[in-house]
Amino acid sequence: MRIVLVGPPGAGKGTQAAYLAKNLSIPHISTGDLFRANISQETELGLEAKSYMDAGQLVPDEITIGMAKDRMEQEDAANGFLLDGFPRNVSQAVALDEMLQAASMELDAVLDLEVPEDEVVKRIAGRRICRNDSSHVFHVTYSPPVKDGVCDQCGGELYQRDDDSEDTVRRRLEVYHQQTEPIIDYYKAQGLVTTISAMGPVAEVTQRAMEALPSR
Incomplete structure (x- = not known):
């Protein structure tokens, strides 16, 4: 089973990806993990990505694509995988x-996790x-x-990260709408998309997602 998981920030993609991958016995491949692994292992792609990140620049698509390709060619992905955060745009x-x-x-x-925008901000x-x-x-x-x-x-002090402020969340949503949301229409044209409500208990969302997958 080869699956792409799509959804706005705050939709619970990481949580759902972990459950689905476990249920389907396939690897969960997330963009964040790809970057961390390549940078920590100092691969050629990782060093290239780090040079852009250190300069405060966006990492070019070809580097992200190269990391994803290398990961999908590993033995544990031979029978399928679940992609989380890749592809991030139509070019990818x-x-x-x-x-x-x-x-x-x-x-x-392609599973599209749907959450109302106000709920994303609230989440x-x-x-x-905790600072400790x-x-x-x-x-x-x-x-x-x-x-x-x-x-x-x-007993440590609790704080709100800058990335979690309402203004930052709304900017992240704008980026999602502009860059990532168009891939939903791209995959709809291939008849691959099922939209799933990501509201409610985690287990219920997982059940909806499992039921939406084609039988193998």
């Missing part, structure tokens, strides 16, 4: 199609992180601490 989607065609493969499904802007341990995460609405601004686990 076209490159992915060309890669798969060259290997006599094709995508089985992300409500997050609070970033793995201690709370939410002002969904999982508030017992005492406002104080971590339940260690």
